[in-house]
Amino acid sequence: MTEETVVRNTKQRAAVRDVLADCEGFHSAQDLHALLRDRGERVGLTTVYRTLQGLADAGEIDVMRPPGGEHLYRRCSRGHHHHLVCRSCGRTVEVEGPAVESWAEKMAGRHGFVDISHTLEIFGTCTDCAAKQKTD
Amino acid sequence: MTEETVVRNTKQRAAVRDVLADCEGFHSAQDLHALLRDRGERVGLTTVYRTLQGLADAGEIDVMRPPGGEHLYRRCSRGHHHHLVCRSCGRTVEVEGPAVESWAEKMAGRHGFVDISHTLEIFGTCTDCAAKQKTD
DNA sequence: GCGCTTTTGACAATCATTACCATTATCGGT
DNA sequence: ACCGATAATGGTAATGATTGTCAAAAGCGC
Helix, strand or coil: CCCCCCCCCCCHHHHHHHHHHHHHHHEEEHHHHHHHHHCCCCCHHHHHHHHHHHHHHHHCCEEECCCCCCEEEEEEECCEEEEEEEECCCCEEECCCHEEEEHHHHHHHHHHEEEEEEEEEEEEEEEHHHHHHHHH | CCCCCCCCCHHHHHHHHHHHHHHHCCEEEHHHHHHHHHCCCCCCCCHHHHHHHHHHHHCCCCEECCCCCCHHHHHHHCCEEEEECCCCHHHHHHHHCHHHHHHHHHHHHHHEEEEEEEEEEEECCCHHHHHHHHHC
């Protein structure tokens, strides 16, 4: 078995990685597709999805699934980190939590799980938005 | 503003809470809708979604959003906890992490965020599935 | 019981993501 | 550099969960 699926290098994949490298924040697949179009790169939406999926599997990019919408992808900056997202204005702050990492590993190991990954998002209301809400 | 929306007690809402009280694990909205139908309760799918949403907002139930599918809802057992999910067989183990809770609070506070909530899911391969994969 | 307002629920609409599949591009060998 | 096998692409259709719509049916306060 073990279908040695030969992976090929295509300009489309390179293009996707390029946009991801250039834009800092999180972007939806459709966003990235539009950005590629703007750059003059002709990449199909389907391909964008496929590539993003592949990159995510390979651990090269971050995926965030905010409640109520599309998946957001981002170039994985060095190291693993999590996000603190304002549920009102969407502002995102990166936070690192080595403690969480090791905690997750430990917990998983205790139950015999291997090949661990985890997703953690923190939602809250940022200072600005909290202030605004008072004036409603 | 502050539209004093008067919340009413309806048998449909009661029915949804009842199924949630009776079934232990996670279920999708459509699942619960089917369960209600089996019980002879006549509740529309739309209403199930709405009720679930409301309960989730009120913090009465847990919501899990597994990668690649529908939302899963569950009666919120006492206390906050997280889930260790086998990405192969779907087996779910509950884990508690007070450390994570306080870490999240601290991090959020440090950035001026208030009204914090967070989602954390750990994915891995359980012992059984790991063993099976070796025989592929 | 009477209104007023919230809820319900059948069905349509939305919308991100996936499946299809014929066409095209890549890669390793010649 | 050409060829042939096959992975990758991309337009479009399909999928499927969730949400919107709105007339009809229930709550709740009086």
